[in-house]
Amino acid sequence: MASRIAEEASWPRERLDRDYNARATIPVAAYEAEMLRYRAMSDAARESDATHLDVVYDAESGQTLDIFGTAAGELRPVFVFIHGGYWRALSKRDSAFMAGMLAKHGIASAAVDYRLAPETSLAEIVREVRAAIAFLSKNGRAYGIDPGRIYVGGSSAGGHLTGTVIAGGWQRDFGVPDDVVKGALPVSGLFHLGPIAKSYVQDWMRLDDAAVGALSPAENLPGSGCPIVVAYAAGEADGFKRQSVDYDRQWREAGFSSELIEVPRRNHFDVILDLADEDTELSWALLRLIGKA
Template identity: 70%
Template sequence: MSSIDLGAEADLPVEQIDSDYNARATVTVEEFERTMGRYRDGSLAARSIATAVDVVYDEESGQTIDIFGGGDEPRPVFVYIHGGYWRALSKTESAFMAPMLAGRGIATVAVDYRLAPEVDLAEIVREVRAAIAFLHREGRRYGLDPSRIYVGGSSAGGHLTGAVISGGWHEAFGVPEDVVKGALPVSGLFHLGPIAKSFVSEWLTLTDSDVAALSPALNIPKAGCPIVAAYAAGEPAGFGRQSQGYHALWQSAGFDSTLMEIPDRHHFDVVLDLERADTQLAGALLQMIR
């Protein structure tokens, strides 16, 4: 099976799909809890540089963002979209990179969105796109530069990062097609075909039309920003294949893409490398923004 043909993964046996996308099975309970604690502790430390918290970005859903490190002069902004298989976590655990970025003149925005099964994936995607539109429209009020928006996220947040750099949604939200200037999807899910047949269906139903409309791999834009598709060496196999396939699709469309496997990291701790500027992942993000 070609790494580019991500749709063919849906034809794999269900048992293999479940294994290939079960990140929790790759770490112990103790390691998982320790890593979640690092998310929370690092994000709590970022509160000292908060510019604004609980800012409503979407009146329809009432969802909010937290903004860190905005400047007197508008700064480039990294928008972080959390993971959790679309059913867990929040912006409260999603600002651990803000102090490192603020020290280099870059603001951070952590995004909340409603979770499954309260809402479906189409609504989750609409909400994160609304967050990007809000920052483009209102960012200067918070010391952010609307012309320098960069987006990243981990796991389900990697999928949602792909959703905001996909084509076909910008006009409806009143933003230019190049509203996002660069993206860092980490351990992302770009073709939802196999996910629709996996254990994720216990809390998130994906129809064939959902797969077609909401898979970034099936909605490559006409004009794409530079991306870094990163994943951990300790990922379950499916996540690595997804990043490899999306990278290949992005390059095939003529866009700038870097594929990055991070050694000595697993699915949950890889994104914590954004806390420190001297890591491979943070270096890629800083270079993109510069």
């Protein structure tokens, strides 16, 4: 059941830099265009589907989340989206593109902000996203959210952070049940940080061995795991592919439910935008996960 990715930490730095460099998989102009699409599609969702903006979920950090697609007199399941950006870029303003699609199916969305590296440690980032889940569990009803139907997903670094909220061992400290998350969709995620700590990403992440062990979802599987869908793009850098395949294997070998999806004709950056369109494999997988397909 152990992760096979840990051995990558002994690989040559040059290979790790290549295998975990998502930006190098598409031209610069294409990357910039995708970032503009994130913001434009999310801005459109803020105009049409936002119901509660800039809700402070953590008094300690002052971080906020945006809520979309709730309805008066109704408690809806919620899909909590955690953005990527290698823990140092993007925000909730870039993270609401799926809100309209989900609202059509009676599902709320929440886009989460967290403080960014290198000014903030990964341990603190993880604490903040866990605090966001705990906030929705305890206070969701006030915002039209069913606290018993919280689903979480994220892309790239957000896929890693998704893994940290379905990991075991943190829930009691936050006063939430072990099964607070009912299902998860990590996309293009990173689940073992050993290779990352030996790559160029270490320049801003500054991970020590203790952080690698404590903050790697692959090293902290829960006692009872929720159903998950692990997805990645066919055009991913190789390291992201290997980590997704290995995490799916670990989840299933632990006796939990996992579905592995390779999305054709997509890259690391545009794959997550498939959630804006209900007629995609990724959207249908998420709707099945939530029980709305």
